[in-house]
Amino acid sequence: MTRLPTEPSTPSGRAGQVRLVWLGGWLAGAGVGLIVLIVLWVADARTEVLALVGTGVAGAVAVALHHLVVTQDLGERTAARPDTSQVDLASRLGRRQVLAGLGAAAVAGAVALTGLLRFGSPAPTGSTWADGVALASQTGDRLRPEDIPLGGVVTVWPEGEVGAERTAVMVIRLREPAQEPTRLDGIADDTLVAYSRLCTHAGCAVALYRDVDQALFCPCHQATFDARRGARPTAGPASVPLPQLPLAVHADGHLIATGDLTARPGPASGTVRT
């Protein structure tokens, strides 16, 4: 083990005193700054003031530490690396061992996963929409056809479930008549059509409506659905249409569902059930 010639010097006399004053000065400054910071903190000073005082303290500490780094270094040292020229350079684990290890890990993982899955159930259909359920808007009031102007969109829930996640539905007043594959018997008041608000791509709220081409737009990943044609995906990453909610106008003049959503709301599952 040797030392390279970058050893620090330890000056004595006046130069040493200057060094000590420099180091002590910055440390004292940092200490005073820290006390000021604590006082300001307790006094609930503005965030920016606290941050700037803290910056000053950190800066003073950094100058003091820099001085220590320059003067207190022991310098670089070297050591011989182990000689591996005689070591067998073949892989320390044979192919068979690696494969056996991976296989054992896979089996253990599969067993653990199967055990875990016993505690989780496949997701329920998750919708409480049914024939005769009234549509309630954000305020909890029953929605009536005349509440929705031409080109308008209103978010609704089954009455009594306002704010629920999976049953949120948008009712849209289309500018043009709906076409197949929209379920035409589920259209109320000639132009009112309703779709699930949960994106079939990744489950975000399909919260935006573009009146120009009557498209439903998901702001998370830009999936776009055509509200005139059964909410078929027209652009973006979604591959499944938004489920439709069949509507009708009740004798009392408010909107009701005439059945459940045409499919389970939310993202498509990676498992196909037959």
Place this chain on the structure above:
Amino acid sequence: MTSPLAAIAERLDRRIGRRADPPSLWPTSFGALISHAAIAAFLLLTVTGIALALVYRPSVAPVIYEGSAPLFDGRELPGAFASIITISEDIPGGLLLRRVHVAASHLFMLATVLHLLRTLLLGAFRRPRMLTHATGVGLLLVALGFSYTGELLPYGLVTGSSMRIAESVLYALPLAGEQLADLAFDGGLPSQRLMTLAWAGHVFLLPLTLIGLLGAHLWLVHRRRPALEARPDVDVAITAVGRPLWPDAVLRFALLTAGLTGVVLLSAALVPWADLELEGPFLTAEATNSVHPPWPLFFLTGGLRVVPAVDLILGPVRITNVLIAGVVLPGILVGMLALYPWLERRVLDDRTEHHRLDHPLEVPFRTGSIAVMTSFALVLTFSAGIDVLAFWTGLPVERIADAFLILLVLVPAGCGWTAVRAARRFRAARLADPLPDDPVLPGPDTGATDA
């Protein structure tokens, strides 16, 4: 008298034919400081995180907020969001703690990624440091976990969408996905179970994992001695050079920590890093434009945006965009990253130990592979901004998504090709005009290119 740990280490060393050699040598070059910056940021995160954890409440149950935030006073908010507002507005210095925590998290991720890139480019992952690299990739995954769970905790507007997206990724897993999603979410949103999981992860499990992995990482760095850049005075292949832990390395690390703390504090004075008040709490069935996760997760949301709609049914398995962009692509990226040292060892048939760091252009196969991986991850990352780009340019977002899908193929191919060419030129120039005692040559030039 040796400690039991040292005894185990010695036995391991004997077993793999390595003689234990006590003096510790720590690198203090600027390149090595990148990794030290990550540890300094982690210290900042720990200190601020402990303070924040004392007040934060991981609850989705609505509470009435009463405090000095005029926008929210008297309003019903989810418990977690209300506690964030309490920290920011009612506790002295609380907003500063949150801003420093977030700023330090950016620094932590940035330093981690840059350190990884340096390790890869300079070939520091080769024997005998392959295990060190593996623990490093583990640390990166833990950092990504911090990023995701940290975003969920405030229960702000974006959080609900992030939870949903995570559920849809679980849900897209064939055969086991539905049950896993049910286990994690316990029904729909707002999901108290996921909130509790995120909190336990962010505050207990991930920090413990990180400390354990970091300990293993540093222990390996210490045992294997750092790989070093070539230098004129010492042949670093047979001689290790470094500084003692005390005082040289510790003082330098303390200096770096103090300096970075100053930078982070200054940025907290100038940038509203963590001011969620204007964003508002998560409300079910709401989403807005410009929904973005933290930038380390951009590569995931980018894939979800530009990978086209797929619906492929193979027996009981359904392959969708979410499965490809949320599971397959990230799996390939992380797998490549973790297994690259073994891949290179096999392709170059290079089984010897290396202690000298290479020039980034020294091995064409490596330069090309890293160019492909990095540019692929970068294009995916920038794909997260197609909505912002559409807003800036006025072009339809569908066309921009298509363009990015094409770029996702073209850019990595182009980058890989350019990198291999540059590396070959570099080798040719060095061959024609070698430096005295040139360490670069000879070495294997394997021309295999794009992965």
